[in-house]
Amino acid sequence: MKSKASAPGKVILFGEHFVVYGVKAILCAIDKRITVSAEKTKERKISIISNIGKLELEKNTSLSEINSPLKPFYFLANKIIKNHDTGIEIIVESDIPLGVGLGSSSACCVAGAAAISRLFSNTTKEEILKLAIEAEKTIFQNTSGADCTVCTYGGIMEYDKENGFTTIESQPNFHLVIANSNIEHSTKVVVAGVKEFKEKNEIEFTTLCNNESKLVDEVLKEIKENNIKEIGNRVTQNQEYLEKIGISNDKLRDMIKIGKNGSFGAKITGAGGGGCIFALTDESNLEKTIKQFKEKNYDCFSAKIDFRGLDTF
Ligand code: MEV
Numbered sequence: 485m486k487s488k489a490s491a492p493g494k495v496i497l498f499g500e501h502f503v504v505y506g507v508k509a510i511l512c513a514i515d516k517r518i519t520v521s522a523e524k525t526k527e528r529k530i531s532i533i534s535n536i537g538k539l540e541l542e543k544n545t546s547l548s549e550i551n552s553p554l555k556p557f558y559f560l561a562n563k564i565i566k567n568h569d570t571g572i573e574i575i576v577e578s579d580i581p582l583g584v585g586l587g588s589s590s591a592c593c594v595a596g597a598a599a600i601s602r603l604f605s606n607t608t609k610e611e612i613l614k615l616a617i618e619a620e621k622t623i624f625q626n627t628s629g630a631d632c633t634v635c636t637y638g639g640i641m642e643y644d645k646e647n648g649f650t651t652i653e654s655q656p657n658f659h660l661v662i663a664n665s666n667i668e669h670s671t672k673v674v675v676a677g678v679k680e681f682k683e684k685n686e687i688e689f690t691t692l693c694n695n696e697s698k699l700v701d702e703v704l705k706e707i708k709e710n711n712i713k714e715i716g717n718r719v720t721q722n723q724e725y726l727e728k729i730g731i732s733n734d735k736l737r738d739m740i741k742i743g744k745n746g747s748f749g750a751k752i753t754g755a756g757g758g759g760c761i762f763a764l765t766d767e768s769n770l771e772k773t774i775k776q777f778k779e780k781n782y783d784c785f786s787a788k789i790d791f792r793g794l795d796t797f
Contacts, residue, residue, distance in 0.1 A: 488797050489598035490519040491635045492790040493580035494587035495660055495753045495762055498703060498722050501678050501729060502696040503628045503643065505689075510652075510700060510707070511630055512640040513790040514660065516580045518591040522561075522599040525571040530561045534576035543571070547622060553582075556589070556619035557596045563615075564600050572600065581783075584664050585671075585754020590631035593619040598796050609636055609794060624672045638793025642704065655789070656710045660762045661773045663743060663784040665735050667758030674755040678729050692725050699725075716748020716764045723751035731756030742780055746773040 492513040499509025525531070531540040532554045539554040543562055550558055554576075561572045574596065580588045597615035601607040607615075616632040630643040640656070643649045682689040703718040723740060726732060732740075736752055743750030743763030750763040763773050770786060777784040 485603065486521055486523045487599045487602045488519065488521040489595045489602070489794060490517045491591040491594040491598070491794045492517050492587070492638055492792065493591050494631055494634045495662070495787070496585075496630070497640075497753075498700050498718065499696060500752075500754055500756070501675070501726070501731065502693050503630050503645065504626060504675060504678070505682070505693055506645055507693050507696050508642050508644040508700045509628075509630055510640065510642055510703065511634040513634050513638040513793060514586065514662075514787040515790045516586070516785075516787060517578075517790075518580055518588060518595050519577045520557075520592070520595040520599040521575045522596075522603055523573050524603060525573050528569070528571040530558055530565075530572055530574075532557045532561075532574045532576065535578060536582055553589070553623070555622050556593050557600075559622045560593070560596050560600050560615060560619050563618075564604060568604065572603075574600065581664055581760075583668055583759075584666075585669070585752075585756070585759030586662065587631050587635055587754075589623065589671075590616070590620060590635045593617070594632055594635045594794055598794055602796055612636060612794065624675070626672075626675055636794045639791050640707070640789055642700075652704070652707060654708045654710065655791070656707050656712065656715070657766065658712045658715065658748075659765045659767070659770050660787045661743065661747065661765055661770065661777065661784055662753075662760050662762045662787055663739050663777045663782045664760050665739060665758050666783065667733075667735060669755055669758035671755040674731055674757040677757070678731065681729050688728070692728060696722070696725055712764065712766050713748050719749030719751045719764050720744060723749075726752050726756060733757070736761055738780075739777070739782060742776050742782070743773065746776050
């Protein structure tokens, strides 16, 4: 028997980093997916095959011995099959660029938790999300949980660490033009850098958290009214706060300048330090924004909100 699941990537529209310190963030799932299939095998090993490499290990290998981005899959498989007399083969396919702040690792954790657990029982979305966050913690202990949550439920949502998520019922019809700096980043390292900034600049950081909170509350109204131009202004404002906490660099600033010129606003999405930025557009300025990135030889693509979330089949 084979079990298959897919989960979308995500964009943090507002509030990355500040969400780690309790501020509300706004996220949406995007229409680019990771698909994971899992199958029991007679050979009692855990084997993971993906386009970024292969990992094959005995059951009960210590996690500290594993240094691979595929570690969360191993964690999930080992946890789930521990008491079963079987091995497992996992195949991962992705149309999300990996490791660039678009939720590829969270989508892997969510689709992986679903595909593997459903080989044994009918796990609910809540149980899958819990497993996925546990798996994500094997590579990034301080995760806020926001990314796995949006990859599980899809759509656009508010999220804070204490209260979890609330789906935003309106469906704003913006487009995101996502441009990739092709600079690899480690979320763990960038989040640690922000922690250092916070410890050295407690007062400034508290002010920034308060400003971000206010911005998020204001923009929620604009999202509900589908006021794309105003949402775009807040995107640009949020970028100013991200600049202050040191997660930007010259290349990202250049990309944001290009993105802003033609769209309603542009900012880093996710951890920063590299990875992706997005520009917010509607139909009227979508093509122009894409053209401007392409003229400067930046990789870019357009995405819309995914309302499917986790899918099992
Ligand atoms: C990473 O996509 C988002 C961060 O806010 C970290 C987190 O929320 O876990 C930087």
